Amino acid sequence: MKRLLSLLLLILAVPASMLAQSKAETKQYGKLAANPSMKAVEKFLKKYPSSVYAPKVLNIKDSLIRIDNTSLIGREQAMGLAGECLDAIGWKKDGKDHILALDKDFTLRILSPEGKEEATRIIPVYSMEDAAAPAALAIPMEIISPLGGRYYMHMAYLNGASEYVELLYLPEEDILNQAIFYGNPLKLAAGEAYKIEGQSPEAIEGLTPPAEVSWLLARFGENPGLVPISKADLLTDNAIKWWLERNPKAETSATRLAFGRLDPESSIVAAYKKARKEKGKSYNVALFDLRGYTIICAASRSTGEYSLVWCEPVCRNRNRDKFLNTIYFEKDGNVLDLFYYKGKSTFKVRISMASQAVRR
Helix, strand or coil, rough: HHHHHHHHHHHHCCCHHHCCCHHHHHHHHHHHHHHCCCHHHHHHHHHHCCCCCHHHHHHHHHHHHHHCCCCCCCCHHHHHHCCCCEEEEEEEEECCCEEEECCCCCCEHHHECCCCCCEECCCCCCCCCCCCCCEEEEEEEECCCCCCCCEEEEEEEEEECCEEEEEEEECCCCCCEEEEEEEEEECCCCCCCCCEECCCCHHHCCCCCCCCHHHHHHHHHHHEEEECHHHHHHHHHHHHHHHHCCCCCCCCCCEEECCEECCCCCHHHHHHHHHHCCEEEEEEEEEEECCCCEEEEEEEEEEEEEEEEEEEEECCCCCCCCEEEEECCCCCCCCEEEEEEEEEHHHHHHHHCHHHCCEE
């Protein structure tokens, strides 16, 4: 009697558009709503795939999946059964409880509820610098359904202080999606575990990432520990990296330099425009600190093109370390002198703007 009353109330509550459906369809939906099961859901969707009830049936299906995929094994119990590992959680497969145990080398062991090993997986460490192993877990393993329907193992890890990685993983199918945010570590405030100014290669314009990666990128945008770098600073960082790679002995024994051409939109050029200039025969130059480096930027007086002439880490201790105090052109207007202090002594480095030769 109660089930009949519930069905009558359900039918009375159905919008007029749904009353246009067949009596058999409405009756089957009423039975499913009163006594939901995966078997009843699949049966209904197979028979009435275009039904107006289909969205409601899909919601019922999602709820059933959530209930079915909630493991009864808690983290503390999982860690106890897994033995030595970074992390361990309960995981449900085919309606049965299992354990996922993550080892230090990023091997993922799949265990029985009693702790017996059933299978292993390898999660490749994602790094822009070929990191051997992650420094720490930033988010412990968890089982979530971010896209509806399927359940993923989700976690995040740090490679040192400059790389943050999040992933979604399907252990049963061994399908992995990862996204990385990398760049320069920033000073940490109280309570912060990491703070990185940088970028994600997965977010490059023109790319259409998988739904899983799009979800991870959205998380990056909401993470206060990840600070997107401006285009101007990104151009600067790339220019500095290029110069340092091509002039590895500039501060010690190099006899010739490779000047780097600068994009006018870089923050080096913006800083040059605001700085005091030294005027030479063919170039004007400026000295300033930017992005943790002491920079000498030159602008061609004939073409207006900008070049990165010199780059070295900013001096942190002027009483002890060498400090680039000033720059000036010699009488010919071509040789640029870099005047240094080191303690109480001084010395010069001379750069020919025409030939890019260096004398000490």
